[in-house]
Amino acid sequence: MPNENTTQPSTNQPRLIRLHAKDNVAAVTAAVGVGQMLELEGRQIRAAASVPTGHKMAVAEIDAGEKVIKYGVPIGSALCRIQPGQYVHTHNLKSDYLPTYTLDGSNTYLHRKEGAAQ
Numbered sequence: 001m002p003n004e005n006t007t008q009p010s011t012n013q014p015r016l017i018r019l020h021a022k023d024n025v026a027a028v029t030a031a032v033g034v035g036q037m038l039e040l041e042g043r044q045i046r047a048a049a050s051v052p053t054g055h056k057m058a059v060a061e062i063d064a065g066e067k068v069i070k071y072g073v074p075i076g077s078a079l080c081r082i083q084p085g086q087y088v089h090t091h092n093l094k095s096d097y098l099p100t101y102t103l104d105g106s107n108t109y110l111h112r113k114e115g116a117a118q
Contacts, residue, residue, distance in 0.1 A: 015028060015029055015030055015032060015039075016028060016038050016057060017029060018059060019070060022069050023059070023069050023070050024059060025058055025059060025069070025088050026040055026056070027055070027070075028051045028053060028054065028056070032047045032057070035047060048085040050087070051087045057085065059084055060084060061082070061084060062082040064079065064081050065078060067096075074096060075093075075096070078093060078094075
């Protein structure tokens with residue numbers, strides 16, 4: 001007899017969530033393994049790589065230099081052609097954010113000297 005306190009994962013839960021209709025990537029709701037078949041909006045997508053929970057998977061072909069769209073807005077540019085099912089992360093995505101948002105030393109607000117006025 002099953003234990004009522006044991007929670008079984010639902011097979012009806014989506015594994016991919018596209019956050020905006022314009023997005024060419026989707027968020028992975030649980031870790032995905034290579035070759036795993038996922039469904040998004042009635043179509044099947046085969047994972048070309050392992051993708052950790054919360055990370056991005058391409059759900060459309062993205063050409064090199066094309067904008068990667070998440071939340072309906074560009075979050076970066078593809079460094080190479082990205083096929084549906086591929087993991088989208090720093091190895092194939094260049095951030096388009098201003099360099100002041102990085103810790104490369106270009107933002108004086110992030111690198112104040114000791115005793116400097118705030």
